[in-house]
Amino acid sequence: MKVAVIGTGYVGLTTAVSLAMNGHQVIGIDVVAKKIEQLQRGHSPIFEPGLEEALQHVLTEKTVAFTTDIREATEAQIIYLCVGTPEAEDGEADLTYVLAAVEQIRQLHERAPAERIIVIKSTVPVGTGDKVAELLRTCEHLHVASNPEFLREGSALQDALHPSRIVIGTDDEVAAEKLRELYAGVDVPWVQTTRANAELIKYAANAFLATRISFMNELARLSAVIGTDVSTIAEGIGLDSRIGPQFLRAGLGYGGSCFPKDTIALLQVAKKNGVRLSILEQVREVNRTQPEWFLSQLKAKLPELAGMRIALLGLSFKPDTDDIREAPSLKVIDYLQKEGAQITAYDPVAVESVQALYPDVTYTQDPYDAFAGADAAVLVTEWHACIDLDWAKVKANMNSPLLFDGRNAWPAKELQERGFFYLGVGKSGG
Numbered sequence: 001m002k003v004a005v006i007g008t009g010y011v012g013l014t015t016a017v018s019l020a021m022n023g024h025q026v027i028g029i030d031v032v033a034k035k036i037e038q039l040q041r042g043h044s045p046i047f048e049p050g051l052e053e054a055l056q057h058v059l060t061e062k063t064v065a066f067t068t069d070i071r072e073a074t075e076a077q078i079i080y081l082c083v084g085t086p087e088a089e090d091g092e093a094d095l096t097y098v099l100a101a102v103e104q105i106r107q108l109h110e111r112a113p114a115e116r117i118i119v120i121k122s123t124v125p126v127g128t129g130d131k132v133a134e135l136l137r138t139c140e141h142l143h144v145a146s147n148p149e150f151l152r153e154g155s156a157l158q159d160a161l162h163p164s165r166i167v168i169g170t171d172d173e174v175a176a177e178k179l180r181e182l183y184a185g186v187d188v189p190w191v192q193t194t195r196a197n198a199e200l201i202k203y204a205a206n207a208f209l210a211t212r213i214s215f216m217n218e219l220a221r222l223s224a225v226i227g228t229d230v231s232t233i234a235e236g237i238g239l240d241s242r243i244g245p246q247f248l249r250a251g252l253g254y255g256g257s258c259f260p261k262d263t264i265a266l267l268q269v270a271k272k273n274g275v276r277l278s279i280l281e282q283v284r285e286v287n288r289t290q291p292e293w294f295l296s297q298l299k300a301k302l303p304e305l306a307g308m309r310i311a312l313l314g315l316s317f318k319p320d321t322d323d324i325r326e327a328p329s330l331k332v333i334d335y336l337q338k339e340g341a342q343i344t345a346y347d348p349v350a351v352e353s354v355q356a357l358y359p360d361v362t363y364t365q366d367p368y369d370a371f372a373g374a375d376a377a378v379l380v381t382e383w384h385a386c387i388d389l390d391w392a393k394v395k396a397n398m399n400s401p402l403l404f405d406g407r408n409a410w411p412a413k414e415l416q417e418r419g420f421f422y423l424g425v426g427k428s429g430g
């Protein structure tokens with residue numbers, strides 16, 4: 001089928017490439033000319049495992065093309081909206097980009113009327129799909145469906161090719177039929193419902209996953225005091241099939257482009273409708289204070305942080321992505337800089353974006369260089385390059401062997417045996 005994808009960021013690019021890999025003819029559209037030029041040359045503007053190779057493959061096969069000109073989408077039977085919905089000042093989702101893209105589609109449709117399905121993949125508050133349908137009500141043969149995206153950065157392409165489920169929000173049979181045709185080869189559970197339900201499913205999924213993380217982070221605070229080990233607690237409860245093991249890992253809190261903005265946007269939707277989601281409020285509060293809580297343990301060990309050299313391992317909000325939006329590393333840097341510490345940081349792919357925000361941090365290309373002369377080291381993101389380390393070399397490089405494992409990913413027992421002071425999240429002692 002002929003498909004257009006508006007917005008070629010993390011979601012749009014992955015959607016375009018995966019649909020092209022599944023045999024559809026795809027045109028990717030973005031307003032950023034530099035991004036489109038890069039994509040046309042086969043370079044992915046984002047770091048995502050396997051994405052650049054797949055992009056080059058579909059470009060060679062000529063099943064995908066990229067443009068800044070929406071008129072090149074004239075032939076598309078299905079138009080995906082994958083533009084950003086960032087957090088507005090009041091916490092609500094900012095729909096500026098969505099509405100601008102809808103207006104472009106309206107104009108396209110007026111110039112060249114045809115049967116078209118608009119699929120909203122951007123995460124949008126309940127009621128947005130209906131609002132878009134209302135804005136397009138004069139456009140005959142234009143159908144609006146919601147199709148929220150659940151991919152995870154770091155495994156985006158695999159998630160797009162093999163999703164856990166497909167949620168379609170529409171009561172329009174033409175739209176549903178076309179989407180069934182589009183996803184014919186993808187054999188996964190299919191939830192077809194109203195646009196509003198589909199929109200809330202997306203927010204509820206992210207809010208629930210964030211809740212699990214904050215629940216464990218709060219248990220970590222208790223564990224640190226009463227001498228229990230939160231990782232063992234997670235293992236013990238995760239084996240219960242009613243609970244499952246995912247998203248039970250205590251750490252420095254969630255970050256990224258979705259959980260922070262989607263949890264506040266859901267709170268705003270509830271507030272506007274006179275409902276209080278008090279659990280979600282606390283989820284956000286625990287997350288907000290988690291890096292500071294963990295670093296207060298570092299400060300207890302090193303009360304005079306001013307002038308101390310602290311190594312930071314990992315900067316992206318999670319491994320296998322270059323995304324630093326709402327990354328805990330930024331809060332860690334803020335905290336340590338406020339204390340007057342000298343920071344040396346390492347990350348395999350995210351240095352450039354963090355450097356633009358914090359030019360006064362020292363950045364290294366090699367993890368071992370980050371440890372050089374350090375009075376303490378903090379694991380912020382559990383990249384392989386930050387955890388598979390030669391610990392004898394690390395110890396020899398450090399000024400003082402103090403390790404603060406913000407992801408419970410370093411080998412605690414081995415490190416203690418090697419004479420390091422080791423403190424993880426929700427672990428007692430050191």
Ligand SMILES: NC(=O)c1ccc[n+]([C@@H]2O[C@H](COP(=O)([O-])OP(=O)(O)OC[C@H]3O[C@@H](n4cnc5c(N)ncnc54)[C@H](O)[C@@H]3O)[C@@H](O)[C@H]2O)c1
Binds near residue numbers: 097
């Ligand atoms: N990133 C994720 O992991 C993820 C997962 C699921 C859902 N989502 C949701 O998907 C949406 C997109 O997220 P993202 O991370 O890909 O955002 P992003 O910021 O990486 O990409 C958005 C792209 O849209 C482009 N754009 C904006 N207005 C445009 C217009 N009028 N025409 C063409 N292009 C336009 C921007 O230039 C940018 O390249 C958001 O609503 C987000 O919440 C994101």
